Amino acid sequence: MRLGYIVGSLSSTSINRKVADALVALAPEGVELVELDYSQLPVYSPDVDGDYPQAALDWKSAIEGVDGIVIVTPEYLRSVPGALKNAIDWASRPWGTNSFNGTPVAIAGASIGAIGTAAAQQHLRAILAHLNAPTLGQPEVFLQYRAGAWDAEGALIDEQVTAVLQGFLAATVAHVERYATVAA
Numbered sequence: 001m002r003l004g005y006i007v008g009s010l011s012s013t014s015i016n017r018k019v020a021d022a023l024v025a026l027a028p029e030g031v032e033l034v035e036l037d038y039s040q041l042p043v044y045s046p047d048v049d050g051d052y053p054q055a056a057l058d059w060k061s062a063i064e065g066v067d068g069i070v071i072v073t074p075e076y077l078r079s080v081p082g083a084l085k086n087a088i089d090w091a092s093r094p095w096g097t098n099s100f101n102g103t104p105v106a107i108a109g110a111s112i113g114a115i116g117t118a119a120a121q122q123h124l125r126a127i128l129a130h131l132n133a134p135t136l137g138q139p140e141v142f143l144q145y146r147a148g149a150w151d152a153e154g155a156l157i158d159e160q161v162t163a164v165l166q167g168f169l170a171a172t173v174a175h176v177e178r179y180a181t182v183a184a
């Protein structure tokens, strides 16, 4: 199974990238996690729908080339970070070529705040429902970041967080398998 993962932060010190790196390290046997990188995308405008830039075509192909997607995102202003929303806008167009169509997605997020990324994740679910991308309902993963959970090299060392992420990955694999069966 080939899963793509999207980090909803462009920060060089992103705590959500740390979570994504931990998911890559914890991937079960037979599951490959590859990054879907949107960092080179310009700001979307419908003006280019007739002549999509190569970066956007590559982004759409990358999404269409995986069996399922994991999005690990921070919350910005109680919603989805603008850069991530922009990347999803690109993937949804030109009209009639929605790259997320039918692709199962699982969502996780880390925040420094106590309620995690709950509000952002709800908004993201609404966006993905509109794009006909079925999202994993449970488990929901709202991590409150604690520096002590990671070692100096950035490896996850907290057993509780590790167990949460392993459970999330197992449910994600089952979710993707379910939709592969439905599609077949």
Ligand SMILES: Cc1cc2nc3c(=O)[nH]c(=O)nc-3n(C[C@H](O)[C@H](O)[C@H](O)COP(=O)(O)O)c2cc1C
Pocket (backbone or CB within 6 Å): 009, 010, 011, 013, 014, 015, 016, 017, 073, 074, 075, 076, 077, 078, 079, 110, 111, 112, 113, 114, 115, 116, 117
């Ligand atoms: C523009 C902006 C808006 C933010 N809004 C929220 C928010 O609504 N809720 C929240 O929990 N944290 C918010 N934060 C704090 C983020 O949780 C924190 O910066 C976190 O480290 C971002 O994730 P990252 O390290 O993966 O980039 C915000 C941060 C920024 C820069």
